[in-house]
Amino acid sequence: MGDAEPAPEARRIAQEARDRVRFEEEALGLADQVYRVARRLVGSREEAEDLVQEAYARAFRSWRSYTPGTNMRAWLLRILTNLNVDRGRRMQRAPDMQPLEESDYYLANKLASAGGEEVLDQERVVERLSQDSVVHALADIPSQFREVVVLVDIGDFTYADAAEILDIPIGTVMSRLHRGRRALKQKLAEETIA
């Protein structure tokens, strides 16, 4: 006599266990990309590690609310950015200042007037702007602008993904991105040109 067919309940449990493992494997495969975004949203490596762990703990607990086949990277980042906003509220930081509205060519023009037009050429740009200056400038721009710049320009998310992650309209993503990039260039100019 052959083995009896497993009961429907047992089959359901086994299927759910497989789905869960698949979900966890996929989520863990995205950890490096999630960390890269987290690292630029917060001030230190330790804070970024904590934030990523908190986000994964929440994701693993609520894995059933993820719809298979949709953008898991965006789903994870949505959890992470929400947690980050909550942390910010808990720390009751002073409200962010609005960045000044400098032009898009602000940094280029400042560098050119300090060192000549050739300073704008590729290899000279890298000479003038150190890695530290980029990291400091990014950390220094107001958080609502920084999160959009980090998602789109560092995390490679589309405007639509960033809008979904941050739960804001796509037009707001675009305007914050433009203003965030200008603010970044202004900070870089301050960092670079004495």
Added chain:
Amino acid sequence: MTALDPCERCEELMQDFLDRTLTDREWKEAETHLAGCEYCARRYRFEETLRKYVRTTAAERMPPGLLGKLEELRGLDATT
């Protein structure tokens, strides 16, 4: 309405030009201007370099050990 100086207009279009979100007409307008204006062409190359540079310098790999900590979170129950 006052017409913008062509270089100011090019500056206005530059970020969307780099994002590839301009309409065909605007794209052509920017491209035509860039082909004949060294001042703006240099700024275009600068902006493009800057974007790539920010992307590469700001990206920091996940520290060793973090993946192991995340692995330990597997199987967390909704009630824990």
